[in-house]
Amino acid sequence: MHRDEPPRGGDLRHVRLLVIDDDPQALPLVEMALADAHFERTVEVVPTAAAGLPKIKADAHDVYVVDHRLPDGTGIGLIHEAKEAGIDKPFILITGHGSGALDEAALREGAADYVEKHLLGTHLERAIRYALRDWQTNRALRDREERLRHAQKMEGIGRLAGGVAHDFNNLLTAIIGFTDLIIERLDPLDAVADDVREIRKAADRAAALTRQLLAFSRRQFMEPRVLDINEVVTGLIRMLPRLIGEHIETTTRLAPHLGRIRADPSQMDQMLVNLVLNARDAMPAGGRLTVETANVDLDDEQVAAEGLTIEPGRYVMLAISDTGVGMDAAVRARAFEPFFTTKPKGKGTGLGLATVYGIVDQSGGAVTLDSEPGRGTTVRALLPVTTMRAGKDAHAEPPAALDGAGSEMLLLVEDNDSVRQVTAQTLRRRGYSVQEARNADEAIEWSRRTSRPPDLLVTDVMMPGMTGLQLAAQLTEERPGLRVLFISGYTDDLSVAHGQFPTSAPLLQKPFSPSQLAERVRFVLDLPARRT
Ligand SMILES: Nc1ncnc2c1ncn2[C@@H]1O[C@H](COP(=O)(O)OP(=O)(O)OP(=O)(O)O)[C@@H](O)[C@H]1O
Ligand SMILES: [Mg+2]
Structure with a gap:
């Protein structure tokens, strides 16, 4: 056109x-x-x-x-x-x-x-x-007004949820951390250990819920990589029988030579799982689930016809279809709204599609919904094709086998008292020397007068006053060779949108367990020295 x-x-x-x-x-x-x-x-x-x-x-x-x-x-x-x-x-x-x-x-x-x-x-x-x-x-x-209103509503709810999740992640880091420290010290056969492990499981469930909140509020830290979405789908298909039961037949149609996208693999998993669970719930008496991928070239006409908010161009389409009950116009209109659910109390949180929406939006794509009562449902995610080559993102996974011990000097900066305490305790128990600071000023001051310079700065990203990023910039300038590990569970839109956060910076997301923390610390300390 x-x-x-x-x-x-x-x-x-x-x-x-x-x-x-x-x-x-x-x-x-x-x-x-x-x-x-x-x-x-x-x-x-x-x-x-x-x-x-x-x-x-x-x-x-x-x-x-x-x-x-x-x-x-x-x-x-x-x-x-x-x-x-x-x-x-x-x-x-x-x-x-x-x-x-x-x-x-x-x-x-x-x-x-x-x-x-x-x-x-x-x-x-x-x-x-x-x-x-x-x-x-x-x-x-x-139409434009309607879209704007919707965007504003999502933005408001997102802000709220993001704030709640931020606090939850600090609390959960403390709960998970201290619980694991107790478990480490208990005899595994001690009856108390079982109870403590239950606390730990509950905390994990709370952490998963918090991740959902952050995802739909688009405040989840993304660790994007260049991905073949077919591989993500194939990985999920293996889990499907456990996830959906045997009364549902599954078909996959994966396009060969699929374009690569740049997205966070765990977010892609989260998106797929949410869509598959919705399909399952829509087919209590059985039916067919179809997972399909395709390369699509969106032109102006299609973008306008579907009322999409994305630019024309090359996309990877991921479609999840079911032959289930479908949605009427009233449900369709609200399906992506956070906390909107038609499921019985205790069954659905109403965050599934809202999360999908947030994840796809944060990845630069768009979601469409086709559904009629009695005719089934198709949800399509369109994700922009990237020209970046795989391996460009420097978030290599730390090898799993590390026990995470060491004797280096660490400078730990975190404004939340319980998170700082549990982090410090975890690291000290693994042999490190840890200097704690509650904010950037304290950290800088200590760093200037210490006789034992830190090998690694472990810092929260969002802190009152100077942010972790600014602190890291200043300290690495004063001490070339200092390594940095950021910890955070939350980011505001700015740092995501403007890409302030260097994707190559090592980052540990809250909530984390002591062993994840120790592993990541060891990993960063063992990275080959960078030449400047
Ligand atoms: N595949 C589908 N078929 C029919 N209705 C659907 C489908 N997917 C979503 N819906 C409708 O949209 C509503 C919102 O879906 P959403 O995934 O956001 O929340 P939920 O599934 O109710 O709860 P949660 O995913 O948090 O457990 C559902 O309650 C359901 O009414
Ligand atoms: Mg759902």
């Missing part, structure tokens, strides 16, 4: 006209008036208001041409009823004998235009074009 053509949805090269008029001459009159029109058309005629109203409510026409004098009512009355029913398509009132009063009344009821019958030949075609143009403009405006 070219830019100078009218926008899609309004690109009505083919106009569906409904004429409501009992005059047998109405159809030939309209046909004649439109003989030279630049648009193709289908014209349907009904003689009465009673026949017209259901057709209007079915909303299958683009323009209505309504005679004022109908056998069973007035044209204005009909327009009034149609508007009440929420029909926003344009109405053109026609009449044998016009009057200024009628013209005004038509306008008041929201008619797009008013044409006297003897003028149809010269005026109708133009009236239709203008009416459609206005309708398109209005609809585009309304």
